[in-house]
Amino acid sequence: MTLFGACRIMAELSIRILIPIFEFQEGLFPPFSNPAGWFADWLATDGGLDTMAWFYAVNIALMVGMTNLILVIHLERKIAARIQDRRGPMLSFRSLREVGEDLSGNAPSWKFKENYSGIGILQNVADGIKAFTKELIIPTKADRFLFTMGPIIFISSSVFLLALFPLSDRFAASSAPAGLMVIMAAFSIAPIGILTSGWASNNKYSMIGGMRSAAQLMSYEIPLLLSMAGVFLVAGSFDPVTIVEQQRESTWLFGLPMWNIIPQFIGFVVFMVCILAEVERVPFDLPEAEAELVEGWTTEYSGIRFMFFLMAEYIRGFAGAAVATILFLGGWAGPWPVPPEIWFLIKVYLIIIFWIFIRWSVPRIRTDQILVLGWKKLLPLSLINILIVIFMVEIYPYFTAIVNLPEVF
Amino acid sequence: MEIKELMQELSAFKGVSNASMIRDNVVKLDIDKNSSKEFFTKLRDDFGFEHCSLITAIDNQPEFELVYHFTSINKSVTVGSTDMSVMTEVHVFLERDTPTIESISDLWGGANWHEREAFDLMGIYFVGHPDLRRVLLPEGFAGHPLRKDYVYEIHEEEW
Amino acid sequence: MAEMWISMGPQHPMTHGLWTLKVKVDGETITDADPELGYLHRSVEKMGERRKYFMNTTLPDRLCYASSTTWTHCYVLTVEELMNVEIPERAKYVRTIMLELQRLASHLMWAGSYMPDLGHITGALYFWRDRELFLNLLEVPSGSRLLYNYIRIGGVKRDLPDGFVEKAERVMKLFEQRLDEYSDLFENSKIFRMRTEDVGKFTAAQAQNLGITGPNMRGCGTKFDLRRNDPYEIYEEIDWDIQTREAGPGYGDCFSRYMVRIDEMKESMRIIRDCFKKMPKGPTLASTIPVRAQGEAFRRTEDSRGEALMYIVGDGTDRPYRWKIKSPMFTTISAAPHYLKGYKVADIPAIMGSVDICIGETDK
Amino acid sequence: MSEKSELGIMDIFVNPMKVTMKQFFKSTFGKPATVMYPLEKRDPPPTYRGMNAIIWDLCIGCGICAEVCPNRCLKMKPVELSDEEHDRAWYGSHLAKRKHKPERPAINFGHCMFCGFCEDYCPTGAMTMTDFYEMADTSREGLIYPARTMKVDLEDLPQLPLTNYMMESPVLDIDPCIGCSKCVDNCPTNCIIMDVGPHDKTLKSGKLRNVENPYFDYTLCIGCSVCVKVCPADCLHMEPTSNSSLSGLTTEESPTEA
Incomplete structure (x- = not known):
């Protein structure tokens, strides 16, 4: 059963409760025709049921994504701490307990653990509370409308991403034939938000950060899409499900599945570098280089707006890793006893852990170097990758048919 | 060049008086204010003192005293066969009413801020300095606090 | 983008202290710079005129919180020259050991604060973790972790306690292993090289004329170290070499300055080991210490950042008449426009971090 | 130096990640360097300068x-x-x-x-x-x-001799002394005694009188200069001491072996 099928059943169950409620409301004002009644009628139709089901599916995808977001943030903090010979967040429970003591005036009766260790994930809750309760500052000379719109564009385009990629062929909130194209389109909305907030802050650091970000994202979109083009050529589709099925079906030596990472290794490397730049993590986080530009385009933001930027970056990181998994690592393909959704998440988390290690091992590179890398190295490499794929998909089978070569690909 | 020769040559210069060696590698001398610029140019170009270590202004009440320390880094002047680097300590005396002297910031780039500091804290005017502003104290600060006649309040907290 | 002035500081992650660097940028290229000081001015020279000579040893401690012992030592050396105090032989060795430990701690502090400038937080924590080792060592005889007030006029406050030598040997062995490990993280890391090589270059002649001394000058190939060229304490008798960066692509740039400091740390450990070997027994403080002084004296020492020079005039009372401090960073910051022009905005932290700025001693 | 050419494209992350991976495993299975401050504390050395x-x-x-x-x-x-x-x-x-x-x-x-x-x-x-x-x-x-x-309050008190760490002692300028004995009253170590001076002195009233002058026991003097501060006639000043029995600032008794 697919996610959508489950949601459909949930929708059918829920309209049995909802329709009597709306009909009761309609019955309150009998002389007039009432929108509640129209709504009840619409819910009973096929389209109404589908809409309800979509509503459930998207919410489930969002919940999964947000849970993953918290996990990724905690993972990043813990791994960073271990790399740096620290402990990372450990005692958040203790501080919550102290808050309890302060509020009630006496010590709370509950006690979790004597040494308070191992519950540092609550640090995310504490951070969330902090961000929500902080003052929202808008600089006097900032453009108020654009200043508020910047984070909204950035976070909404990022959350939108969460609904777009499937965790498996049955667990998908959306399954568009052009799925990956939609994902990449959603990815490239973000520069608008960045530029907007960078310009609207009326701050030189923000403006330079915004400009850098725009330049970086624009120059990395092209090799990114070109490296994806190889996969699309092989699979003949933009649909994530088709791409993963193609990878699962094609086999290699000893019947091992040939995921796209093997024939298209160059494409994989280019894609990984580009997606790192696209989600703006170290070593490509120079739009918000804290050493020279304070925080880049987020300098003037505070409170929940700043939190939105941070969250959106992690969501984009998660989405980027998911796209890399679908394209090159065989998606949810894996041996039987583990469910495919878990396989997918394992692969995604492996990529994220690799990124975390990169992030805490290397310094940040410079603007001119990043552009040189993008235009002079990655663009030719991605073109070479496409040439290889064309040779593989079109030319080699052609000769195979004539000369009776062994079928390698 | 040996440091003894350096001292002889320096003491022969116009306006130099009281040349002496206060340590093995330090020559100390007084120079007349008017011939100071020529002397410093010669010190840099002919004797190879390529580093201006420090410019100190002292309020000797009533007159001001400027103490220049120059270092020879590339060992154009030697002390025997040792590795010691030679320093020259130059004293210049200025009147209290018109504490002006020619700037040496065109000879030594490092002297630029030392002169600004002497102007800032002691009120010595360096003629020909490209950018004679206050450096440590804020713009618009009144007076030169390292002068001995600067009046200030000592704030002692009562507790 | 048209040319514009960007103000970096006084509250800015790049500045490591309170100062302002105004840079004029054309796009991302720096066309002019104007450093400004004075945000941390505490009038140490004027304060010194109100305190007695021995009380003043606490003030140079606070000149640079990263390397406080070297500054106290420079002051004490000058006062001893002024008062003609002979200090015992063992005190000289103890001082040298403390100075080199402090140099290690200071260089580690620099390395630790340089890495976040390049966006490398892990490096910062590694170096600061190792700095803790040396702070623990410095803490044992002096009783304090940051501002030691250990070197006194006429010697040192107290002798090295029992077990200090073994502890120091252990720490140095561990640190040498870690330094080897770090070479992979920094020198052999491509991105670290990309950020630091061919950036912030100046030649030896420029450095000497602009007053840039210390490791920054040795990074351009000048073989000049006051521990050798104007020896104090017992550096003459100790077996060590001046570390310079002679030729090659890393010549006078940020990477060469980084390498010079790493090599100096290794050299410092060599000096400490030699001191442990040669250290005699005896008292560590002169029996009589004068209180009043007349005349004038100056001494220069090799601070961790360059040439530290103090000039003191005494008028016969127990307080200095004029106390002048030369900070190496004062002139190095003044030369900032010379070595910033032509590089990118992203290079500013890389360059200004590599010269090891300490605003405490600069603003006095 | 040819170090520049030695580094290849893989050194972007391979070399640094060798170090970070090692440290990651070291601090995951070992004890990290952090001290969890309010729960555990490090011991200051005995020489520590605290409150x-x-x-x-x-x-x-x-x-x-x-x-x-x-x-x-x-x-x-x-x-x-x-x-x-x-x-x-x-x-x-x-x-x-x-x-x-x-x-x-x-x-x-x-x-x-x-x-x-x-x-x-x-x-x-x-x-x-x-x-x-x-x-x-x-x-x-x-x-x-x-x-x-x-x-x-300590049970067993350290028995230390009085030591003049200030390196200075008061010296009497005998002429202006009026014999008020304020210095004796205020001396914390009782090292001053009043005794008959060498010569008589004319008071304001015109009488000729023998004035008692302070005499100092420098072995007890600690150089606190309280006497100088309280002296109404400014007849005392501090001078560098020449007393050889006074030791310096050595707080540690025995120097350790090298």
Whole structure:
């Protein structure tokens, strides 16, 4: 059963409760025709049921994504701490307990653990509370409308991403034939938000950060899409499900599945570098280089707006890793006893852990170097990758048919 | 060049008086204010003192005293066969009413801020300095606090 | 983008202290710079005129919180020259050991604060973790972790306690292993090289004329170290070499300055080991210490950042008449426009971090 | 140097990640370097300069600590001594009794920089620095410690000789002395005695009278210069001492082996 099928059943169950409620409301004002009644009628139709089901599916995808977001943030903090010979967040429970003591005036009766260790994930809750309760500052000379719109564009385009990629062929909130194209389109909305907030802050650091970000994202979109083009050529589709099925079906030596990472290794490397730049993590986080530009385009933001930027970056990181998994690592393909959704998440988390290690091992590179890398190295490499794929998909089978070569690909 | 020769040559210069060696590698001398610029140019170009270590202004009440320390880094002047680097300590005396002297910031780039500091804290005017502003104290600060006649309040907290 | 002035500081992650660097940028290229000081001015020279000579040893401690012992030592050396105090032989060795430990701690502090400038937080924590080792060592005889007030006029406050030598040997062995490990993280890391090589270059002649001394000058190939060229304490008798960066692509740039400091740390450990070997027994403080002084004296020492020079005039009372401090960073910051022009905005932290700025001693 | 060419494209992350991976496993399966501060604390060394404590039984109220304090965060405050405290006073208890108002130091830790001069220059060893360092407070007033809060009582008191760490002693300029004996009253170590002077002196009233002058026992003098401060006729001044029995600042008795 697919996610959508489950949601459909949930929708059918829920309209049995909802329709009597709306009909009761309609019955309150009998002389007039009432929108509640129209709504009840619409819910009973096929389209109404589908809409309800979509509503459930998207919410489930969002919940999964947000849970993953918290996990990724905690993972990043813990791994960073271990790399740096620290402990990372450990005692958040203790501080919550102290808050309890302060509020009630006496010590709370509950006690979790004597040494308070191992519950540092609550640090995310504490951070969330902090961000929500902080003052929202808008600089006097900032453009108020654009200043508020910047984070909204950035976070909404990022959350939108969460609904777009499937965790498996049955667990998908959306399954568009052009799925990956939609994902990449959603990815490239973000520069608008960045530029907007960078310009609207009326701050030189923000403006330079915004400009850098725009330049970086624009120059990395092209090799990114070109490296994806190889996969699309092989699979003949933009649909994530088709791409993963193609990878699962094609086999290699000893019947091992040939995921796209093997024939298209160059494409994989280019894609990984580009997606790192696209989600703006170290070593490509120079739009918000804290050493020279304070925080880049987020300098003037505070409170929940700043939190939105941070969250959106992690969501984009998660989405980027998911796209890399679908394209090159065989998606949810894996041996039987583990469910495919878990396989997918394992692969995604492996990529994220690799990124975390990169992030805490290397310094940040410079603007001119990043552009040189993008235009002079990655663009030719991605073109070479496409040439290889064309040779593989079109030319080699052609000769195979004539000369009776062994079928390698 | 040996440091003894350096001292002889320096003491022969116009306006130099009281040349002496206060340590093995330090020559100390007084120079007349008017011939100071020529002397410093010669010190840099002919004797190879390529580093201006420090410019100190002292309020000797009533007159001001400027103490220049120059270092020879590339060992154009030697002390025997040792590795010691030679320093020259130059004293210049200025009147209290018109504490002006020619700037040496065109000879030594490092002297630029030392002169600004002497102007800032002691009120010595360096003629020909490209950018004679206050450096440590804020713009618009009144007076030169390292002068001995600067009046200030000592704030002692009562507790 | 048209040319514009960007103000970096006084509250800015790049500045490591309170100062302002105004840079004029054309796009991302720096066309002019104007450093400004004075945000941390505490009038140490004027304060010194109100305190007695021995009380003043606490003030140079606070000149640079990263390397406080070297500054106290420079002051004490000058006062001893002024008062003609002979200090015992063992005190000289103890001082040298403390100075080199402090140099290690200071260089580690620099390395630790340089890495976040390049966006490398892990490096910062590694170096600061190792700095803790040396702070623990410095803490044992002096009783304090940051501002030691250990070197006194006429010697040192107290002798090295029992077990200090073994502890120091252990720490140095561990640190040498870690330094080897770090070479992979920094020198052999491509991105670290990309950020630091061919950036912030100046030649030896420029450095000497602009007053840039210390490791920054040795990074351009000048073989000049006051521990050798104007020896104090017992550096003459100790077996060590001046570390310079002679030729090659890393010549006078940020990477060469980084390498010079790493090599100096290794050299410092060599000096400490030699001191442990040669250290005699005896008292560590002169029996009589004068209180009043007349005349004038100056001494220069090799601070961790360059040439530290103090000039003191005494008028016969127990307080200095004029106390002048030369900070190496004062002139190095003044030369900032010379070595910033032509590089990118992203290079500013890389360059200004590599010269090891300490605003405490600069603003006095 | 050819180091530049040695690095390949893989060195972007391979070399650094070797180090970070190693450290990751080391600190995951070992103990990280962090000290979880409020739960566990590191031990300061015995020489640690923390919060001050004053052994009142040893304190003679000479005020040298207030004199040498570079920040002037230490002031001598008059206190009332109980009879028991009078009896316990090991050093010169008779002086403490004789003095009209005994004084003990009070410290404003808001200004203190823990330089340790008060401990080093204390002639009796009454001023000590403990290894206590958690003294943060929410108000500035909370950091002002009155004289009595600094008091500690020790069972076995260290028996130290009086030492002149100030390297100076008072010298009498005999002509202006009026023989008021204020210096004797205020001397904390009782090292001054009044005796008949060498010659007579004309008073304001025109009478010729023999004036008693102070004489100093320099082996007991601690150089606190209290006598100089209280002298109404300005006839005392401090001079560098030539007393060879006075040792320097050595607080450690035995130098350790190299």
